[in-house]
Amino acid sequence: MNIITIIIFIMNVTFIGVGKLGLGLALLIEKAGYNVLGVDIVQEYIDNLNNKTITFPEPHYSDLLKESKTFRATSSLKEGIEFSDLIFIIVQTPNSGGDKFYDHSILSNLLCRINSFKPKNKDIIIGCTVMPTYINKIGNLLIKDCENCHLSYNPEFVAQGEVIDGFKKADIILVGTDNSNLRPKLEEVYTKIMERTPTFCFMTPLEAEIVKITLNGFVTTKISYANMVSDLCDTLGADKHTVLNAIGSDSRIGTKYFKPGYSYGGPCFPRDTRAVKLIMEQNNIMSDLLRGTDKYNQFHVTFQASQMIKEHSSENHYVIENVCYKENIHIPMIDESAKLKIAKCLVDNGMKVTIKDREEIITEVKKEYGGIFHYDIKK
Numbered sequence: 001m002n003i004i005t006i007i008i009f010i011m012n013v014t015f016i017g018v019g020k021l022g023l024g025l026a027l028l029i030e031k032a033g034y035n036v037l038g039v040d041i042v043q044e045y046i047d048n049l050n051n052k053t054i055t056f057p058e059p060h061y062s063d064l065l066k067e068s069k070t071f072r073a074t075s076s077l078k079e080g081i082e083f084s085d086l087i088f089i090i091v092q093t094p095n096s097g098g099d100k101f102y103d104h105s106i107l108s109n110l111l112c113r114i115n116s117f118k119p120k121n122k123d124i125i126i127g128c129t130v131m132p133t134y135i136n137k138i139g140n141l142l143i144k145d146c147e148n149c150h151l152s153y154n155p156e157f158v159a160q161g162e163v164i165d166g167f168k169k170a171d172i173i174l175v176g177t178d179n180s181n182l183r184p185k186l187e188e189v190y191t192k193i194m195e196r197t198p199t200f201c202f203m204t205p206l207e208a209e210i211v212k213i214t215l216n217g218f219v220t221t222k223i224s225y226a227n228m229v230s231d232l233c234d235t236l237g238a239d240k241h242t243v244l245n246a247i248g249s250d251s252r253i254g255t256k257y258f259k260p261g262y263s264y265g266g267p268c269f270p271r272d273t274r275a276v277k278l279i280m281e282q283n284n285i286m287s288d289l290l291r292g293t294d295k296y297n298q299f300h301v302t303f304q305a306s307q308m309i310k311e312h313s314s315e316n317h318y319v320i321e322n323v324c325y326k327e328n329i330h331i332p333m334i335d336e337s338a339k340l341k342i343a344k345c346l347v348d349n350g351m352k353v354t355i356k357d358r359e360e361i362i363t364e365v366k367k368e369y370g371g372i373f374h375y376d377i378k379k
Contacts, residue, residue: 012084013189014039016110018049018073020058021156022090022127024163025193027064030071032192038073039080049073057331057360060164077110081119086185088154090127095271101278102131102271104138111142111151120147123182125154129212129272132279135176135205152177153208154186157215160267161329168195175201176208213279216272217290222257223264224296230260231303262304262338263297265325270297270336301338305345317352318343319376324361332360340365347372 011034015026018038030036040046048054050072055062065071074080081087091110093102107128114124124143126135130153139151153176158166173190175182183202190198201211226244233240240260248255264270277290308318325337334340343353355365356376365373 011035011086011185011189012037014080014084014087016077016080016087016089017091017128019090019092020160021158021163022088023049023056024058024061024064024158025088025090025127025156025167027061027068027071028164028167028193029189030068031064032189034189035070036072037080037083038071039075039077040073041075043075046073046075058160058163059330064164077113078117081114081117081122085121086123086125088125088127090156093128093130095274099278099282101275102129104130104134108138108142111139115143115145118145118147119149122146122149123152123177123179123185124149125152125182127154127156129155129268129275130209131275132206132209132213134209150177150179150182151205152179152182153205153212155208155212159326160333161324161326161331168193170194170198172199172201174208174211176203176205178204213272213276216269217276217293219257220264220269220273220297221289221293223261223269224293224300226258226260227263227300228296231300233260234307263300263341265336265338267325267333267335270294273297301341302345304338305342305349308342308346309349309351316350317354318346319354319356321356321378323355323357323365332358332364334361334364334368340369343373344369 013026013029013034013036015022015036016039018026018040023038026036026038038049045054049065052066054065089107089110091106093104093107095102107126107130126139135151135153143149143151155174156167157170157172157174173186175186177183187200190200203211229244229247230240233243244259245255247253248258273290273294277287277294280287280290312318320339320343323337323339323343324333325335340355343355346353352374354374354376355362357365357378359377362375362377366375
C-alpha cells in the first residue's frame with residue numbers, strides 16, 4: 001500500500017504594531033487560518049495579549065483574542081522579521097502640521113531598524129496613512145540594504161468603533177506595489193476574512209498614496225455640501241430630509257454620507273482633508289474646494305448652535321448627550337466632536353451646558369474642555 005503524505009503549508013504573517021487598528025486585522029487574519037505574530041513595544045501589553053487577559057472597548061476584539069489559536073505577540077523586531085515574508089506595518093502617523101503634515105518619524109525609524117537587520121525577500125506593507133511620495137522618496141531609501149525586499153502601501157478605510165466590521169465589509173482593498181507577486185497573496189488573505197467580495201485596486205505606491213487621502217477628501221466635501229443644503233433648508237423653512245433624499249436619489253450622487261447631520265469629525269476626516277489641501281498647494285494646484293470644505297465644516301457648527309439658541313430662546317440650560325465624534329460608537333473618542341464644538345459655542349454665548357454621557361467619555365471631555373461644562377454621568 002502506498003502511503004501518501006500531504007503537507008499543508010500555512011502562511012506566516014507578521015504585524016508590526018498591534019494597537020487599535022493593527023490588532024483587529026491581525027486577529028481576523030489569524031481566524032482565517034494563518035499563523036500571526038504581532039510585534040509591539042510595551043511588554044505588559046504583549047504579556048496580556050499572550051495570556052489573553054486583556055479586554056478591549058473595540059467590539060469583537062476580546063472575543064477574537066480569546067478564540068485565537070496561533071496568534072501571539074513579541075517585543076522582538078528581529079523575531080517578527082524572521083517569522084514571515086509578509087510583514088504589515090500599522091503604526092502611528094499622527095498629524096504634526098508642517099510641510100509633511102503627517103508625522104512619519106515612528107514609521108521612518110522603524111524602517112531604519114528593519115534595514116539594520118538586512119533581511120532578504122520580504123514584502124513590507126505599510127498600512128498607516130502617509131503623504132504622497134513617501135514610499136518612493138523616503139521609505140525605499142530607508143530599506144536600501146534589504147535584499148529583494150519590496151515596500152508596498154495597503155492603507156485601511158475603517159473607523160474606530162467598528163474596525164472589525166469595516167475590514168470584513170470593505171468596499172475596496174487598496175494596494176500600491178511594484179511587486180506583482182504580492183497581488184495573489186493579498187487577494188487570498190483578504191478574500192478569506194471578508195464577508196463580501198471587495199474591489200481590489202492594485203496600482204503603484206504613489207497612486208495608492210494619492211487615492212487614500214483624496215478619497216476621504218471627497219467624502220468630507222460631500223458631507224459639507226449636504227450640510228450646506230441642509231442649513232439652507234432650515235433657513236428657508238423647507239424639509240431638509242426630503243430635499244437631500246431627492247438629491248441623493250440621483251445615481252451620480254447617492255445617499256451615503258449625504259444626509260442632514262453634524263459636521264464631520266474623528267481622527268481621520270478632518271486631518272486627511274487638510275492634508276489633501278496641503279499637497280495640492282505644494283504642487284501649485286488650486287485648493288479652494290478643499291478649503292471651502294473645511295471652512296464650511298466649521299461654519300456648520302456655529303450655524304447649528306445659533307439655531308439651538310434661536311429655537312429655544314427662553315432656555316439658558318442645554319443638556320447634550322452622546323458626545324463622541326459619531327453616534328453608536330462604543331469607545332471613548334471625542335476627536336473634533338461636532339456636539340462638543342456646539343456645546344462650547346453655547347457656553348461662549350452665555351449658556352449653561354451639561355454634558356451627559358458615560359463616565360469614560362466624561363473623563364475625555366474634561367481633559368480637553370476642563371470645567372467649562374457641567375457634567376452628568378449616565379447610570
